[in-house]
Amino acid sequence: DLSHNIILYLEGITVSFDGFRALNALNLYIEAGELRCIIGPNGAGKTTMMDVITGKTRPDEGSAWFGQTIDLLAMKEPEIAAAGIGRKFQKPTVFGSHTVFENLELAMAGDKSVWKILFAKLSAEQLARIDSVLETIGLKDLRSQLAGSLSHGQKQWLEIGMLLMQDPQLLLVDEPVAGMTPQETEKTAELLVSLAGQRSVVVVEHDMDFVRSIARTVTVLHEGSVLAEGPIDQVQNDPKVVEVYLGE
Numbered sequence: 001d002l003s004h005n006i007i008l009y010l011e012g013i014t015v016s017f018d019g020f021r022a023l024n025a026l027n028l029y030i031e032a033g034e035l036r037c038i039i040g041p042n043g044a045g046k047t048t049m050m051d052v053i054t055g056k057t058r059p060d061e062g063s064a065w066f067g068q069t070i071d072l073l074a075m076k077e078p079e080i081a082a083a084g085i086g087r088k089f090q091k092p093t094v095f096g097s098h099t100v101f102e103n104l105e106l107a108m109a110g111d112k113s114v115w116k117i118l119f120a121k122l123s124a125e126q127l128a129r130i131d132s133v134l135e136t137i138g139l140k141d142l143r144s145q146l147a148g149s150l151s152h153g154q155k156q157w158l159e160i161g162m163l164l165m166q167d168p169q170l171l172l173v174d175e176p177v178a179g180m181t182p183q184e185t186e187k188t189a190e191l192l193v194s195l196a197g198q199r200s201v202v203v204v205e206h207d208m209d210f211v212r213s214i215a216r217t218v219t220v221l222h223e224g225s226v227l228a229e230g231p232i233d234q235v236q237n238d239p240k241v242v243e244v245y246l247g248e
């Protein structure tokens with residue numbers, strides 16, 4: 001039964017702002033371990049969709065499930081985050097005056113006081129978790145550097161690492177390569193590909209070359225619903241998609 005592999009179900013999601021439908025009966029199904037790219041012109045509803053998944057916006061209609069049992073529409077934003085959905089916004093928000101290591105330590109501890117966290121002794125298991133995330137995000141050698149002194153790309157990777165400290169089953173990433181150098185973009189592609197598999201990763205991205213470099217399945221949103229979905233080559237040549245992008 002394929003539906004057992006689905007980690008995120010959005011069905012018939014409609015969101016209206018003053019009568020304008022930002023999402024219009026949107027259906028989206030994300031499989032466990034999948035790396036999915038969501039593309040679409042400005043105003044297509046991508047941000048609103050992320051807001052619905054994370055509980056920031058409540059839809060007027062539809063249903064949203066995380067796994068088989070978790071009704072996202074019955075939960076508040078912090079509960080959804082705690083249930084295993086991590087969201088990376090476009091702008092990195094790291095603690096600039098703390099080291100890379102401390103940023104991960106703070107992210108692991110959640111919302112306890114900074115003071116308490118940084119003076120607590122870490123268990124061997126906690127140290128190992130931080131080490132493993134440092135390795136994943138490629139910042140092992142910079143663990144003692146202040147986060148404020150990192151490059152833009154390094155800050156973005158650190159923030160992804162901070163989300164990983166909570167071990168989310170679904171990671172939502174908003175335009176991860178905006179403002180990155182070509183080298184940083186390439187490293188980010190590798191990172192996101194490596195993160196999928198153990199968890200699902202949904203990436204909203206404008207940069208088509210980047211999408212091409214990471215995506216297996218692409219979903220194109222347009223006017224609040226799915227215009228096309230499938231392998232990138234198929235979707236890119238879909239006349240409906242070509243028309244929408246030429247009209248931008």
Ligand code: ADP
Nearest residue numbers: 017021022040041042043044045046047048049
């Ligand atoms: P995208 O992220 O694909 O650019 P959005 O989800 O941000 O699209 O927006 C979809 C549409 O909904 C846009 O036309 C936008 O102007 C409108 N919209 C989004 N949020 C609000 C809001 N809080 N109030 C009114 N209109 C909104």
